[in-house]
Amino acid sequence: MSNGKSNFVDVSGAAPRAQNMWPSIVVPKEAIAAEIEHLADLPRPINGRRASLIVHPEAVAPGLGLAPGIDVTINVLKPGEKTFNLRKNSTMVEICVCGSGVATVNGRATHVEKWDVWNTPSMQIHSYENTGDQIWVRLSYSNAPLLEKLEVHYVEEFEGIMPPADANTKRAQVDHASAARARDLATREQITEDGAWLLGYEWLIDVDVIESKSLHWPWAKVSTYLPSVEEFAKGYNGRRLFVLYNPATERRIGTTHSFFATISCSPPNNHHVPHRHSSSAINYYLRGCGYSQVGAERLEWKAGDLILSAPGWAMHSHHSKNESTSALTIQDHPLQIAMESLIWQERMQEPIITLGSQGGFESNRAQFVAAA
Ligand SMILES: [Fe+2]
Structure with missing residues (x-):
């Protein structure tokens, strides 16, 4: 129970806290x-x-x-x-x-x-x-x-069309199309050559709008693209999947502003090289069967199973058995790009990269496109 007073925790010289990595299930x-x-x-x-x-x-x-x-x-x-x-x-x-x-x-x-x-x-x-x-x-x-x-x-949660919180509110009428924005009158000054700026308050309360819509990816359409992923040449070292991309998420390549959703299509006996990322991944298997190696643990899965397949920063790889395998993967990747916390190691011998603020990884796609 709070006593209303702030407390101090002396962390002088303290080691960073070991993170509690949730086990894969x-x-x-x-x-x-x-x-x-x-x-x-x-x-x-x-x-x-x-x-x-x-x-x-x-x-x-x-x-x-x-x-x-x-x-x-x-x-x-x-x-x-x-x-x-x-x-x-x-x-x-x-x-x-x-x-x-x-x-x-x-x-x-x-x-x-x-x-x-x-x-x-x-x-x-x-x-x-x-x-x-x-x-x-x-x-x-x-x-x-x-x-x-x-x-x-x-x-x-409510019945009817009016959210209860909006029932007695009224928005000030501003013709946004023709009116100058107050923020354009506010301070906007670069104060160092490096790029440090000062902006007035109005910049905080009038953020540029990107329309956010509910988008629908019908399976009848998405599924027609899957053979092209599965048939990609043997030896390709990327992931055989499509992102269900919502353009409102821009460079953060998401389905929502927090998550991406991907649909994969792996041929039988497809094996990934272990990798890790600070985003967490949850797979729902649509078809096929296989196993995931997450740290020292091997987890078997089949169509219809849901798996916490990559707890954040856990080294992991996914392996199909003798059938083509498809999964819906959800990962909190766009959120972590926004926080500049998305660290990624695509192959164990390569360095840890902060995706979005450092150059990313390459797959070997180019050599297959050139050979086609
Ligand atoms: Fe992964």
Whole structure:
């Protein structure tokens, strides 16, 4: 309990704290199926949300997740069911894993089917309706654990179109198209040759806007691109995948401002060289089977399993067995680029690079493109 006074912790000469690297874990398909069944058997909750968080045993509230900064929720809707509206400042990537339904985000309804992926931007009102005749299941990944830890996760759930917090508010009318921006009148001075600047207050409260939209990557389209990845020449040392890229994330190459989602397609007996990164990765296997080597541990997986496949900074490699393998990977990579914390070691004999502020790594793609 706080006594209202600040305390001092003497850290003079102290060694850096050893990080608690969460062990990699596999959540088997069967456990996910049992939880789906449990959710479907519950009486319908008032807000319509049948949902279970998949929580890592090392997770500590607030902000329970499968990785320290990523939560994964199983969401179930029975035919005809609809959720309340939600508005929150966390962002989501979602994948439909069973059935179909309609996700409405910012007034726009999108019909989604098995293995379709979509994102939900911050503070856009969203809801879900099962318009099909079978159970609709989606996995949603969000950055809520980090916001919960920061004690700034803003969440409103409501019926109707007006968020309760907005009911008695009014925005000052400014014609943004024609009016000069107050920030253009504020101080804007470079004060050293190196590039240190001074900016007035208005620069803090009138940030340039990049439109943030809910985008939909239908499996019917994405899947047509996968053979080109799988058939890439043997000996290619990059990853056989596509990023589901949301242009609002610009150079941070994300699907949301916090996460990227990738869909991979590896041929049978494909083996990665071990590497590591400060971003955490969670894989959901769509097809195939194989194993991951994470530190000293070998974890077996198959289609339908969910795995914390790369705890941040854990050395890891993924290996397919005798089938083609596809996975949805979620990684908090764009967030870490924004924080300048994304350190990466692509091969153990190469140095640690801060991606985004130091030149990155090369794959050997050029030699295959030249040979084609
Ligand atoms: Fe990785």
